[in-house]
Amino acid sequence: xxxxxxxxxxxxxxxxxxxxxxxxxxxxxxxxxxxxxxxxxxxxxxxxxxxxxxxxxxxxxxxxxxxxxxxxxxxxxxxxxxxxxxxxxxxxxxxxxxxxxxxxxxxxxxxxxxxxxxxxxxxxxxxxxxxxxxxxxxxxxxxxxxxxxxxxxxxxxxxxxxxxxxxxxxxxxxxxxxxxxxxxxxxxxxxxxxxxxxxxxxxxxxxxxxxxxxxxxxxxxxxxxxxxxxxxxxxxxxxxxxxxxxxxxxxxxxxxxxxxxxxxxxxxxxxxxxxxxxxxxxxxxxxxxxxxxxxxxxxxxxxxxxxxxxxxxxxxxxxxxxxxxxxxxxxxxxxxxxxxxxxxxxxxxxxxxxxxxxxxxxxxxxxxxxxxxxxxxxxxxxxxxxxxxxxxxxxxxxxxxxxxxxxxxxxxxxxxxxxxxxxxxxxxxxxxxxxxxxxxxxxxxxxxxxxxxxxxxxxxxxxxxxxxxxxxxxxxxxxxxxxxxxxxxxxxxxxxxxxxxxxxxxxxxxxxxxxxxxxxxxxxxxxxxxxxxxxx
Amino acid sequence: xxxxxxxxxxxxxxxxxxxxxxxxxxxxxxxxxxxxxxxxxxxxxxxxxxxxxxxxxxxxxxxxxxxxxxxxxxxxxxxxxxxxxxxxxxxxxxxxxxxxxxxxxxxxxxxxxxxxxxxxxxxxxxxxxxxxxxxxxxxxxxxxxxxxxxxxxxxxxxxxxxxxxxxxxxxxxxxxxxxxxxxxxxxxxxxxxxxxxxxxxxxxxxxxxxxxxxxxxxxxxxxxxxxxxxxxxxxxxxxxxxxxxxxxxxxxxxxxxxxxxxxxxxxxxxxxxxxxxxxxxxxxxxxxxxxxxxxxxxxxxxxxxxxxxxxxxxxxxxxxxxxxxxxxxxxxxxxxxxxxxxxxxxxxxxxxxxxxxxxx
Numbered sequence: 076x077x078x079x080x081x082x083x084x085x086x087x088x089x090x091x092x093x094x095x096x097x098x099x100x101x102x103x104x105x106x107x108x109x110x111x112x113x114x115x116x117x118x119x120x121x122x123x124x125x126x127x128x129x130x131x132x133x134x135x136x137x138x139x140x141x142x143x144x145x146x147x148x149x150x151x152x153x154x155x156x157x158x159x160x161x162x163x164x165x166x167x168x169x170x171x172x173x174x175x176x177x178x179x180x181x182x183x184x185x186x187x188x189x190x191x192x193x194x195x196x197x198x199x200x201x202x203x204x205x206x207x208x209x210x211x212x213x214x215x216x217x218x219x220x221x222x223x224x225x226x227x228x229x230x231x232x233x234x235x236x237x238x239x240x241x242x243x244x245x246x247x248x249x250x251x252x253x254x255x256x257x258x259x260x261x262x263x264x265x266x267x268x269x270x271x272x273x274x275x276x277x278x279x280x281x282x283x284x285x286x287x288x289x290x291x292x293x294x295x296x297x298x299x300x301x302x303x304x305x306x307x308x309x310x311x312x313x314x315x316x317x318x319x320x321x322x323x324x325x326x327x328x329x330x331x332x333x334x335x336x337x338x339x340x341x342x343x344x345x346x347x348x349x350x351x352x353x354x355x356x357x358x359x360x361x362x363x364x365x366x367x368x369x370x371x372x373x374x375x376x377x378x379x380x381x382x383x384x385x386x387x388x389x390x391x392x393x394x395x396x397x398x399x400x401x402x403x404x405x406x407x408x409x410x411x412x413x414x415x416x417x418x419x420x421x422x423x424x425x426x427x428x429x430x431x432x433x434x435x436x437x438x439x440x441x442x443x444x445x446x447x448x449x450x451x452x453x454x455x456x457x458x459x460x461x462x463x464x465x466x467x468x469x470x471x472x473x474x475x476x477x478x479x480x481x482x483x484x485x486x487x488x489x490x491x492x493x494x495x496x497x498x499x500x501x502x503x504x505x506x507x508x509x510x511x512x513x514x515x516x517x518x519x520x521x522x523x524x525x526x527x528x529x530x531x532x533x534x535x536x537x538x539x540x541x542x543x544x545x546x547x548x549x550x551x552x553x554x555x556x557x558x559x560x561x562x563x564x565x566x567x568x569x570x571x572x573x574x575x576x577x578x579x580x581x582x583x584x585x586x587x588x589x590x591x592x593x594x595x596x597x598x599x600x601x602x603x604x605x606x607x608x609x610x611x
Numbered sequence: 612x613x614x615x616x617x618x619x620x621x622x623x624x625x626x627x628x629x630x631x632x633x634x635x636x637x638x639x640x641x642x643x644x645x646x647x648x649x650x651x652x653x654x655x656x657x658x659x660x661x662x663x664x665x666x667x668x669x670x671x672x673x674x675x676x677x678x679x680x681x682x683x684x685x686x687x688x689x690x691x692x693x694x695x696x697x698x699x700x701x702x703x704x705x706x707x708x709x710x711x712x713x714x715x716x717x718x719x720x721x722x723x724x725x726x727x728x729x730x731x732x733x734x735x736x737x738x739x740x741x742x743x744x745x746x747x748x749x750x751x752x753x754x755x756x757x758x759x760x761x762x763x764x765x766x767x768x769x770x771x772x773x774x775x776x777x778x779x780x781x782x783x784x785x786x787x788x789x790x791x792x793x794x795x796x797x798x799x800x801x802x803x804x805x806x807x808x809x810x811x812x813x814x815x816x817x818x819x820x821x822x823x824x825x826x827x828x829x830x831x832x833x834x835x836x837x838x839x840x841x842x843x844x845x846x847x848x849x850x851x852x853x854x855x856x857x858x859x860x861x862x863x864x865x866x867x868x869x870x871x872x873x874x875x876x877x878x879x880x881x882x883x884x885x886x887x888x889x890x891x892x893x894x895x896x897x898x899x900x901x902x903x904x905x906x907x908x909x910x911x912x913x914x915x916x917x918x919x920x921x922x923x924x925x926x927x928x929x930x931x932x933x934x935x936x937x938x939x940x941x942x943x944x945x946x947x948x949x950x951x952x953x954x955x956x957x958x959x960x961x962x963x964x965x966x967x968x969x970x971x
Contacts, residue, residue: 401854421856430854438850443914444843452844453855455837462837469838 088140114307164247174232237269347376359406361397369579382570433527447482454518506537662812673819677877688866689846695754696898699874720798736871
C-alpha cells in the first residue's frame with residue numbers, strides 16, 4: 076500500500092428489498108485525518124455507517140457488497156462488538172449515557188478498572204473492587220484531552236446537552252485502542268459555542284493521531300475542521316475533495332445536484348397590511364415545559380408570511396402549540412372576528428387553521444401507517460373529506476380512491492422519495508417525512524397555516540423545497556403562513572415580518588431586511604428597553 | 612417476440628406480489644401452517660377420522676372466532692390486548708341465563724340473549740374504560756386483575772341470584788345456579804345447525820361461521836369508517852390523533868366498549884355451540900386463548916387487523932383440535948390426549964406472547 080490508511084471502503088454496495096441505497100462507494104481515511112461525509116438525508120450516510128459497524132440490520136437484509144479494509148486487513152464486519160474491538164468508536168446523535176451515573180462511571184462503563192479482593196478470588200472477576208482512583212484519573216485525562224474543564228464526578232443527568240456530547244466522546248477516546256472515531260451529527264443538538272468547542276476538541280484529537288469520520292449537515296463546520304470531504308448523493312460518491320478546494324456553495328450544489336438560486340420573492344398584487352388582520356392574539360399564555368409563553372400579543376395580517384424567531388427556550392415554539400390547542404393555554408385568539416376556543420384542537424382545526432408540528436415523529440406522523448393515511452387523516456376527521464357519501468358522518472367509510480389521488484399528487488408535487496403511497500412513513504428519511512407532514516396540513520386547505528421548525532433535521536435540498544413550497548402556497552393561494560424557526564436565515568429569506576420572542580413575550584417585530592445587529596439585540600432582550608426599533 | 616416481451620413484466624409482477632404476500636404472511640405463520648399440514652398427514656397415516664377432525668376444527672373456529680375478534684378493537688384503540696375479556700363474557704353469560712330463565716328457546720332465545728347482553732356489556736364496558744383511563748399504560752395488567760375480581764364477584768352472584776328455575780339451579784338444596792347448565796332444551800346449537808351441510812363426511816356449521824364472518828365484516832367496515840380510522844390513529848399515536856382534532860379519550864372508550872360487547876356476544880355463540888353455559892370460575896382465563904390466537908395471526912400489542920383475527924382463529928383452533936388426537940395416536944395406549952391438549956394450548960400461548968411483535 077502506498078500510504079498508511081486506517082480505513083478503506085472498497086466498492087461498497089447495498090440494497091434493501093430491491094431498492095439500491097448504496098452503489099460502489101469508495102472512501103479512505105488516513106490516521107489523524109478528519110474526513111467529512113456529507114449528503115442529503117436519504118443519501119445513504121446512515122446505511123454506510125451501519126455497514127461499518129456491522130449492525131444487525133445489514134446482515135438481516137442480505138449483507139452488502141464490497142470490502143471493508145481496516146488497518147490494512149480486510150475485515151468482515153459482523154457485529155458492533157467486533158467493530159469496537161477493532162478500534163472503531165461511535166459517537167451517537169442521541170446520547171447513550173446513563174443519566175444517574177457520574178461522568179467517570181459513564182466513561183468507564185463495562186471497562187472498569189478493578190482490583191482483586193478475597194471475595195473475587197472465590198466468585199470471580201465480577202466481584203472485584205472498583206479502582207475508583209485510577210478510573211477517575213483516566214476519565215480526567217480523557218476529558219482534558221478534549222480541552223474541557225468539567226468535574227469527572229458529577230452526575231450526567233444535570234449536565235447541559237453539550238457536555239453530555241463531550242462525555243460520549245471522552246468515553247470513546249478512553250478506549251485505548253481507538254483508531255477511528257465516527258461522529259454522527261454530533262453538533263445537531265449543540266449551541267454554536269458548544270459546537271465550536273467540539274470542533275476544537277476534534278482538531279486536538281486528530282492531532283493525536285485518531286482518525287475521524289464526521290457526518291454533519293452544517294457545511295461551515297465541514298470547512299472548519301475537515302481535511303477531506305466526501306459527498307454522497309443517492310447512494311453514490313459524487314465528489315471527493317480536500318478542504319482547500321471546497322466552498323460551501325460548491326458542496327451544497329454537489330450535494331443537491333442542482334444549484335441553489337437565491338432569487339427575490341415574487342410580488343403580490345396587494346401587499347398585506349394592518350388593515351386586514353386574520354388573527355389577533357391577546358395575552359396568550361401557554362404552559363409548554365421548556366417553551367412557556369407568558370403573555371403574547373400578536374396580530375397576523377391576512378396573506379403574509381410571518382416569522383417567529385428567538386432563542387431556544389424563550390417560548391417561540393409554544394405560540395403555535397398553544398393556539399392549536401395542543402398545550403394548556405389561556406388568553407384570547409380571534410380569527411376573522413370569531414373567538415377561537417382554546418385547549419381544543421378540533422376547534423382550532425375547524426377554524427381553517429392547520430399546524431405542522433416541530434415534533435415530527437411525536438406529533439406529526441403515524442409512523443407505523445402508510446403515507447396516504449397520514450396525509451388524509453386530519454382532513455377526514457375535521458372536514459369529513461376523503462369519505463364516501465353517507466348519512467351519518469362518524470360511520471362514513473373512507474374513500475380509498477380520493478385518498479390515493481391526493482397522496483399521489485402530493486408525492487409528485489413535493490417530490491417525496493418513496494416506493495409508493497402505501498409505504499410506511501417510518502421508512503422515509505427525515506426530509507421526506509417532513510413533506511408528508513406538510514401534505515397532511517395542506518389537505519385541510521387552511522386559510523392560516525402554522526409551521527414549526529419546518530426544516531429542522533432535514534437536508535439542504537429538502538429545505539429549499541419546503542421553503543419554496545411555503546412561498547408558493549402563500550403567493551398562489553393567498554394562504555397566510557406563520558413560520559416558527561430557530562434558523563434566522565430562513566426566516567429572513569421568506570418572511571414578510573419577523574416577530575422575535577424573548578422570555579415568553581414578543582420583544583418586537585422586525586422587517587427581514589433589518590440588520591443582524593437589530594436581530595441579535597432583540598433576541599438578547601436588549602430592545603425591550605426601547606432603542607428605536609419599530610414594534611408592531 | 613412481442614408476446615415474450617409482454618409476458619415478462621407480468622410474470623415479474625406476479626412474482627413480486629407473491630414475495631410481498633409471503634413476507635406479510637410472516638415466517639411464524641408459515642411454520643405453524645407447515646406443522647399443521649404435517650399433523651394432517653400424520654392423522655391420515657395413523658388412520659384417524661380426518662373428516663371428523665375437520666368438522667371439529669370448523670366448529671371450534673366458529674365458536675371461538677367472535678371472542679378472538681373481541682381483541683381487535685382494544686388493540687386498535689391503543690389499550691393493548693383486552694385481558695379484561697372475562698368482563699364481557701360475564702355480561703354474555705348473564706344475558707344467556709336471563710333468557711333461559713324466561714323460558715325462551717330456539718332462535719328467540721338466541722336473539723333475545725344476544726340483544727339483552729349488548730346493553731349490559733355497554734354499561735360494563737363504560738365502567739371498565741373508566742378504570743382503564745386511570746391506569747394508562749398498565750391497561751393489560753389492570754385488565755387481568757379486574758377480570759379476576761369480577762369473575763369471583765360474579766361467582767357470589769351466581770350463588771345468590773334470585774333465580775328459581777329448576778333447569779338453572781342445583782337440584783339438591785335448590786339454591787344457587789349450577790356450575791354447568793345444559794342448553795340442549797333451550798337454544799343449544801341453533802347457529803351450528805342453521806343451513807348446516809355436508810361435504811363428504813365433513814359437516815360445515817354454516818350459521819356459526821356466517822355469524823362470525825358477518826361480525827368480522829362489520830368490524831372490517833367500521834375500521835375503515837371515519838370513527839374507525841380515528842380509533843386507529845389514537846392507538847397508533849395519541850399525539851397525532853389529538854393534533855388531528857380527535858377526542859382520544861372517546862376513541863378508547865368506543866374501543867373498550869366494542870371489545871366488551873363482542874366478548875358478550877362471543878360467549879353466547881360459544882356456549883350455544885358447546886351446548887352448555889359454564890358459570891363460576893370458567894371464564895377466568897378465557898382471554899388467554901383469544902389473545903394467543905390473534906397474536907399467532909400476526910397481530911402485535913399495538914397493531915392488529917381483521918386478517919390477523921381470521922388467520923389466527925383458523926391456525927390456532929385447528930391446531931388445538933387436531934394436535935391432541937394425533938399425539939394420542941402416536942403414543943398408543945397412554946392417556947396422553949388431555950395432557951397434550953393442555954401442553955399444546957398453553958405452549959402456543961407462551962409462544963405467541965414471546966412473539967408479541969408479530970413473529971417477524
